[in-house]
Amino acid sequence: MKGRSWLILCLTTITLVLLSSCAFNLFANFELRNLLTSGTVEQRLEAASNALSGGNYDAAIALAASVINEKLGLELKVEDLEKLLDSTSTVYELAQAIQSATLTEDLLDAVKILVEAVAFKTEKDISSLADEVIEILQDLGIDLGFTKSKSNGSDFWAQFETNAGTIVKLLAETFDGRNALKLLTSGYYFIATNATDNTLPAVLCSLYDIGYMFNLLLDIDDDGNVSDEKFVKDVITNPASIVEFSEQATSGLYNDAKDCEEFIWAYGILEDMFEILSIQATFETLDATTLSEKEHISDIFNTLFGE
Structure with missing residues (x-):
């Protein structure tokens, strides 16, 4: 009897703990939904800031996006805000609106x-990326605002070949998640073009923008990730053959007008950020038709660097 009583007590305790946890989560979800539907801008911003500080990134994203949604008149539904990164169309609508928005303090x-x-949720925050990513970009002659440098196509390609395995592996791991990269690029573009101290936002915008461009270029199946692509795996395995691989691998832009338009959009943002950061670089004039006709990855690099 004692053993049975002990077992019943344990089961009861476990059940209560589980129920309490569910009740807490339900309350949290109910509270979030209430703020999203009826909270003032000030309440939502305060709650979003608290959620961010507390590591509740989903709530912070939903609440911040709800303020942007209201300020820009986007008419996104609560369900869209709660699962923002899951919907490409929602992310793209929000990103486009942010980039062209008129500055207000709340916005x-x-x-x-x-x-x-978004950066913390997707593990793309600068604290975890800065040392590796920025060091590699500097090796390529692209010094994002820390020291001003000049980059040209020949130097870039030569350095890329030399460090191919390391670079491609890092890019693949860093630049998975196309929706997040799109949102981060647009958000930091808005901050960089409106903030008084815009050096760091411009650096971050450039970083995520380059990632977005690589994602578009390497992502053949358009699943938003590049670490699963054959070209990436081949280069990591045999970096000395990157030129050969790039001449054989199909570009993610090939016969894809939408991705080409996105690539040109990102290319223009990079040009704007380099101007803010006083980075000297030559930018080619791109058009979607020309990009979509380039079958291989190497063709895109030759187009970008005028070779």
């Missing part, structure tokens, strides 16, 4: 919270 605060929450 700037909301965008800052949004991009920081």
